Amino acid sequence: MHDIAPWSVAILLTAAIVIAAWRSGSLAGNGAVAALLIGLVALRVQWSWGAFLLAWFVLASLLSRIGRARKAVRTAGVVAKGDRRDARQVLANGGVFALCGAGVYSALAIGFPADTTVLTTAAAAALAAAGADTWATEVGTLVGGTPWSVREARRVPVGTSGAITASGTLGALFGGVAIAGIAVAVGMLPAANVIAVAIGGFVGALADTVVGAWWQEQRTCAACGQSTECLVHRCGATTVRVRGVAGLDNDLVNGICTVVGAAVATAIALAR
Numbered sequence: 001m002h003d004i005a006p007w008s009v010a011i012l013l014t015a016a017i018v019i020a021a022w023r024s025g026s027l028a029g030n031g032a033v034a035a036l037l038i039g040l041v042a043l044r045v046q047w048s049w050g051a052f053l054l055a056w057f058v059l060a061s062l063l064s065r066i067g068r069a070r071k072a073v074r075t076a077g078v079v080a081k082g083d084r085r086d087a088r089q090v091l092a093n094g095g096v097f098a099l100c101g102a103g104v105y106s107a108l109a110i111g112f113p114a115d116t117t118v119l120t121t122a123a124a125a126a127l128a129a130a131g132a133d134t135w136a137t138e139v140g141t142l143v144g145g146t147p148w149s150v151r152e153a154r155r156v157p158v159g160t161s162g163a164i165t166a167s168g169t170l171g172a173l174f175g176g177v178a179i180a181g182i183a184v185a186v187g188m189l190p191a192a193n194v195i196a197v198a199i200g201g202f203v204g205a206l207a208d209t210v211v212g213a214w215w216q217e218q219r220t221c222a223a224c225g226q227s228t229e230c231l232v233h234r235c236g237a238t239t240v241r242v243r244g245v246a247g248l249d250n251d252l253v254n255g256i257c258t259v260v261g262a263a264v265a266t267a268i269a270l271a272r
């Protein structure tokens with residue numbers, strides 16, 4: 001099939017892009033391995049899947065670089081991880097996309113006579129949700145405004161999980177629409193499903209906030225009392241869990257965000 005990258009091309013192309021991302025500081029070593037696997041799946045489903053994945057990644061990387069210094073100052077000691085995505089982060093964002101891709105690949109490989117449009121829609125929406133969440137975080141942190149905890153109904157420090165700003169919510173909406181548009185533009189997604197993916201992306205990002213607010217593990221530094229996601233605070237003291245589900249960290253919440261995005265888009269696509 002001419003619209004699928006041959007294995008050799010898929011491996012070389014994905015390796016080149018992943019190595020570039022690793023060298024530029026967007027990916028940690030194990031994150032690069034995970035990204036390589038996801039890229040290979042995408043290119044073996046269809047060229048357009050690879051193009052969509054690349055556009056998504058470039059957009060997310062650019063977004064997290066804009067105003068990095070300013071942001072680092074504002075969220076110092078609160079957010080657990082920096083810009084180098086490790087394997088857990090990569091899989092949290094791209095795992096559902098890759099699973100859907102593997103589903104389409106398998107269906108085509110064995111000649112399964114079903115329409116793969118629904119799986120394609122779910123895959124696009126999973127990344128749209130992860131992207132919309134990134135846009136919400138980055139735009140919200142950059143533009144500012146007062147973060148509001150949806151659970152505690154009060155102001156909280158910038159960078160706290162489960163909090164929203166007006167600018168961040170608009171960022172999520174714009175991100176969902178933009179990423180759905182890209183999926184159509186590269187020829188991955190039928191135009192008829194663009195709304196389903198945009199809504200899935202936006203709702204997934206909202207779910208990220210809600211899950212983050214109610215169930216994400218929150219820790220406090222035993223020494224200085226500051227709220228944090230880190231296991232060891234920057235002051236050197238260990239931290240203790242004050243609420244939330246043990247082990248439900250930011251990466252797992254991001255994974256849930258992509259599952260919700262895919263599920264919502266699938267439901268809308270099937271209902272049409």
Ligand SMILES: [Zn+2]
Nearest residue numbers: 221224233235
């Ligand atoms: Zn401390």
